[in-house]
Amino acid sequence: MIGYPNxxxxxxxxxxxxxxxxxxxxxxxxxxAYYLKHNLAxxxxxxxxxxxxxxxxxxxxxxxxxxxxxxxxxxxDFNGLYKGKYIDFDAKETTSKTSFPLANVHEHQILHxxxxxxxxxxAFLIVGWKAYxxxxxLPFKSLLAIWDKSxxxxxxxxxxxxxxxxxxxxxxxxxxxxxxxxxxxxxx
Amino acid sequence: MIGYPNxxxxxxxxxxxxxxxxxxxxxxxxxxAYYLKHNLAxxxxxxxxxxxxxxxxxxxxxxxxxxxxxxxxxxxDFNGLYKGKYIDFDAKETTSKTSFPLANVHEHQILHxxxxxxxxxxAFLIVGWKAYxxxxxLPFKSLLAIWDKSxxxxxxxxxxxxxxxxxxxxxxxxxxxxxxxxxxxxxx
Numbered sequence: 001m002i003g004y005p006n007x008x009x010x011x012x013x014x015x016x017x018x019x020x021x022x023x024x025x026x027x028x029x030x031x032x033a034y035y036l037k038h039n040l041a042x043x044x045x046x047x048x049x050x051x052x053x054x055x056x057x058x059x060x061x062x063x064x065x066x067x068x069x070x071x072x073x074x075x076x077d078f079n080g081l082y083k084g085k086y087i088d089f090d091a092k093e094t095t096s097k098t099s100f101p102l103a104n105v106h107e108h109q110i111l112h113x114x115x116x117x118x119x120x121x122x123a124f125l126i127v128g129w130k131a132y133x134x135x136x137x138l139p140f141k142s143l144l145a146i147w148d149k150s151x152x153x154x155x156x157x158x159x160x161x162x163x164x165x166x167x168x169x170x171x172x173x174x175x176x177x178x179x180x181x182x183x184x185x186x187x188x
Numbered sequence: 189m190i191g192y193p194n195x196x197x198x199x200x201x202x203x204x205x206x207x208x209x210x211x212x213x214x215x216x217x218x219x220x221a222y223y224l225k226h227n228l229a230x231x232x233x234x235x236x237x238x239x240x241x242x243x244x245x246x247x248x249x250x251x252x253x254x255x256x257x258x259x260x261x262x263x264x265d266f267n268g269l270y271k272g273k274y275i276d277f278d279a280k281e282t283t284s285k286t287s288f289p290l291a292n293v294h295e296h297q298i299l300h301x302x303x304x305x306x307x308x309x310x311a312f313l314i315v316g317w318k319a320y321x322x323x324x325x326l327p328f329k330s331l332l333a334i335w336d337k338s339x340x341x342x343x344x345x346x347x348x349x350x351x352x353x354x355x356x357x358x359x360x361x362x363x364x365x366x367x368x369x370x371x372x373x374x375x376x
Contacts, residue, residue, distance in 0.1 A: 046234050050238045080274075084274070085274070115230040120269070
């Protein structure tokens with residue numbers, strides 16, 4: 001996966017693991033630590049996939065990677081176990097006030113979540129609206145319906161009103177930060 | 189789906205840069221690809237965790253990591269979903285002919301697999317004996333009993349005879365390479 005041919009993709013790629021989405025990601029990581037500590041669930045963030053090209057050994061015990069590149073993840077960022085169920089999701093954040101761009105979701109994530117859904121796992125997205133400090137639970141089945149429809153109707157985003165009207169909002173608090181399992185409970 | 193690596197490609201890439209236990213690991217990665225392709229299970233290897241220290245931007249669209257270090261994984265290498273069940277395991281390989289050193293298993297892996305086991309997931313190790321080309325399924329509960337006992341009896345390894353006599357051997361073949369789900373089936 002070396003070299004990204006078009007501009008659009010590099011932008012999407014940067015969104016994955018850099019600045020944007022970092023707050024949401026760390027809030028979820030903290031939430032997961034809370035869940036683990038309180039013996040509620042075992043959910044972890046997967047490491048960011050990195051393609052290592054060169055490694056040097058300046059010190060005896062420590063390999064130093066001197067050339068490496070970010071790779072596009074082939075799955076989602078988070079998975080784990082809750083009440084005996086397999087959980088799998090990704091977190092997306094938008095700065096838009098009106099719509100969530102479907103370009104934030106990658107085809108391979110749709111494919112992966114389809115697999116998860118077909119095999120009886122619980123698949124969803126957590127979508128954060130920075131402008132409102134609001135977080136929504138988007139069930140994968142709803143996302144897939146919109147995604148499939150977008151192939152024919154050409155729609156490139158999901159309006160904020162859709163989240164407001166049809167999705168469960170995830171409560172934000174001090175501890176746990178984003179209690180998304182409260183919403184998962186409604187689906188199991 | 190422009191330019192995204194297909195699963196087979198990512199597998200090839202994984203093969204490129206890891207070292208110890210690589211054969212067993214790549215056999216499992218190939219097995220997982222087979223499971224996914226035949227719609228049997230959704231099990232992936234987690235990326236190797238890497239701590240990025242410095243990134244440069246020599247080209248407009250491509251972040252180049254110029255300093256990074258391998259981190260100790262906080263969980264196991266493999267997890268996923270099979271028949272609606274959460275599966276979590278690590279693969280270990282030994283060159284010994286007589287015993288599997290417990291030092292191959294890290295304390296944090298024991299803790300993680302304990303969490304998985306407590307929450308109703310299926311936890312185990314795949315232990316490969318290079319000298320015999322044999323692979324065994326070691327249920328986590330068996331490992332934990334030995335691990336706990338080792339704290340008092342000081343035993344530092346599990347004898348080969350233990351695997352031979354009490355563990356299920358994982359069939360090795362062309363496709364799938366290591367059909368470990370055949371053994372998982374006995375435990376669910």
